Amino acid sequence: MFEPQGARLQEEAYRPLTSLDPEDWQDLRVQGHRMLDDMLDHLEAIRQGPVWQEAPSSVRALFDAPVPLEPTELADVHQTFRDAVLPYGGGNIHPGFMGWVQGGGTATGMLADMLAAGLNANLGGRDHMPIAVERQIVEWTRELFSFPETASGLFLTGASQANFVAVLLARTRALGGNIRAHGLASGPQLIAYASGEVHGCVPRAMEMAGIGSDHLRRVSVTATGQIDIEALQRQIERDKTHGLTPFLIVGSAGTVNTGAIDDLDALRRIADAHDIHFHVDGALGALGILSEELAPLLAGIGSCDSLAFDFHKWGQVPYDAGFLLVRDSAWQLETFASEAAYLTRASTGLAGGDWWPCDYGPDLSRGFRALKTWFTLKTYGLKALGDSMAANCALARNLAARIEREPCLQLLAPVALNIVCFAYVGRRGDAAATINPRIIERLHAEGRVAPSLTILDGKPAIRAAIVNHRTSQMDIDALIRGVLSFGSQEELSTC
Template identity: 55%
Template sequence: MAKKTQENFAGPLDPADWQQFRAQGHRMLDDMIDYLQGIRQRPVWQPIPDSARAAFRSGMPAQGSELAEVHQQFMDHILPHTVGNVHPGFFGWVHGGGTPVGMLAEMLAAGLNANCGGRDHIPIELERQMVRWMAELFEFPPHASGLFATGSSMANMIAVLAARYRALGREVRTHGVPPKRQLVAYASAGAHGCIAQAMDLAGLGSANLRKIPVNAQFQMDVMALETAITADRQAGLQPFLITGTAGTVDVGAIDQLPLLAAIAERNRLWFHVDGAYGALAALSPPLRPLLEGIELADSIACDFHKWGQVPYDAGFILMRDGAAHLDTFASRDTYLRRDTRGMAANSPWPCDFGPDLSRGFRALKTWFTFQVFGAQRIGQVIHETCLLAQYLEERVAAQAELELLAPVALNIVCFRYRASDAFNAALIVRLQESGIAAPSATTIQGQLAIRVAIVNHRTGQQDIDALLDAVLKLGTSDLEPA
């Protein structure tokens, strides 16, 4: 019976012909290298035709197809219609451009198929090395801990949960927040929306995040912050967290981190820094002084897939107190048995520092990026994007038709054509549809802005010129409302 059953098995999913598979794999790799090498000859973004969308409306296939056929579908319908952040003319959001090195590292990680939630294997050691490197970069103590995550949205949530644990103790993990101990947190009005979302997901309520007004430099108003803390205490609430931002999502402002750290210490609050992209400015000696005070934080969130140019996704959280971080998440389920020898050795594991047990090998592409390029070169790229932002700022100031809407702190420039919001909205859409450049829209002090985030290592002065030339040309045309 056993022999007959085995005869009915379909067999493994490995190729029947390894040489044919190898040749097809090389063609696929060559296509992606050609894509990156020739990216300037492509539009940044282009509208998706109905024919491309229709290719993804069929049902689940019962039978498989040849790999070459599926690859051709990718080339025809997927590759031409991505958001375009690998292109040097992409300025829409703070998306990194990735690198060919990172692409190859991602392939290696996929081949290993390592689950980096736990067990005793070298991928865990590599992630621990990245944690040590980040601790050194931000001058955290040797007992600091860290964890790769999908992005700063998850990293910020991990920080909120750690701060909640310190405020309420171990019972919060089993019994939740006590009815008469309402926790409140504080962040800039310019902070990313994921901070409020983290309060929601942590069971604390997004309404209990106090959004503090900003000053003329778009930094959190520290006097308003202290007033809010005092008012909440007098109302019987429990302040527990201040989140400073290093690189706000709209304009790239950096909060006054030393002042926030002092207020947090004086009030015994957790001090977290959302440095989703701005924290990595620490890699650039000219920019490092802008982050003064970040070394005082209890936790820092950042994304290597932004300024670090690592392929998506590669978020990260760094914690000053590794023991508190461990206490926030660790559990001792029987199926996660630990030992001193064998594959169950060498704990605590990454799954003890966050909510994910199944975790990809994100650390490998980040490690490859640092190993191949070095911290100095990555820092230089970061600084160069800021120099390009200054160049754009100067060009905008020199054009009577254009108006700068916010100070340029790092690499984000917000300006507008001197016309209505509807005109500027239509102009942005036309820019995107042109394929020349892809900025995004935001609102600055009630006015719609053309927001240019310069993140890609491929972007040069010629790309800034192409953007401005297109803005000025479109500004003289009749634009339909977006």
């Protein structure tokens, strides 16, 4: 169609001089397709490469450059990414990654994240459909965990932040909304309780909340790694006798070291008896509720007052997508809601909407984490995700069985879910414990599998956390072969 010259001139006149949009959208489209194809190729062939490889000094030097004042062609920037970032990632998308509890992501989630970035929505509040997507996830999680209709939830960076917010909720419940203005100085001495195996983010949350990690009682655990219920009861009674104020019990739905699940029903009963907020850190295992096989292991999880978990772990959503589910949304409002002239609400228009997430948590600027989660749940369905989790646990049991058949290996903890802790002990069972850290380093350098190191009963342990939906029996076999081979070599070298 013929376009009058005047119309073209008018369009150019209205183009902002400082716009960062491309002058040639077709060129950008071609480059964008190339970038997308590169990532899809990378995911398709992920098994063929190493889990991890050390970046050479020449690559590291590329990121010791001065701040760029002048532009660089997008294709050149992308080439640097291809050469210097893509081959040297953290490895968690690789099927041989067993080092830490990190999900593998999916191609679908990656594409959804691209859509969210293009939309660039701020989910602090206002009336737009991205808010409705997040509310949909809140409603789904409420139903999944059998929370009441009063419940609400919120996306956060991860369970570390979700656990911190839960501490703030419990603090407000114990001391009232005035704590926000008056602070802790003149209030009672608050005490929280968790097992000795609780994740390190919980004592850090106590510190950030101004309560202090010394006010977290780390209760002893049983032989199965669960919090000792009788020891917890005695500790609460002792603290109350000394005039302290118990305000929070944190149960673990999968401890980070071994995957142990606390007796959540018993914790609920103790919390009720002493009027204490009952929170569950479900970062590792809560989403096991999606599996018919694993759900019975999580009995009582729906009774908690708040629940932290990560869609970016077993949910396989790309980082980051943490979540906090709260039994009564009024607790969140009392803890976070505040008025500000620049956030004045309206009954209609963009400033409308009856659910502003900034009233329910610490963030006003919030990304559209809900979209990649919504795409993942819709695309794969809950059954497939649950089956993937059950498969991870089956692999963990297979690994434990292999360890128990190998005279040079020793299983160090019961396998509750998908984490296996073991050690190379040699044929006589007395190989130096220091061999195990060296085995792990050599496995990482080899690049076939990557477990991590933890400490159990004061001794180094090889920890395999099987979280990736791509992991298969061949990866378990490779882990066993690698540990036996390197362990034997290390043992000989120390003789």
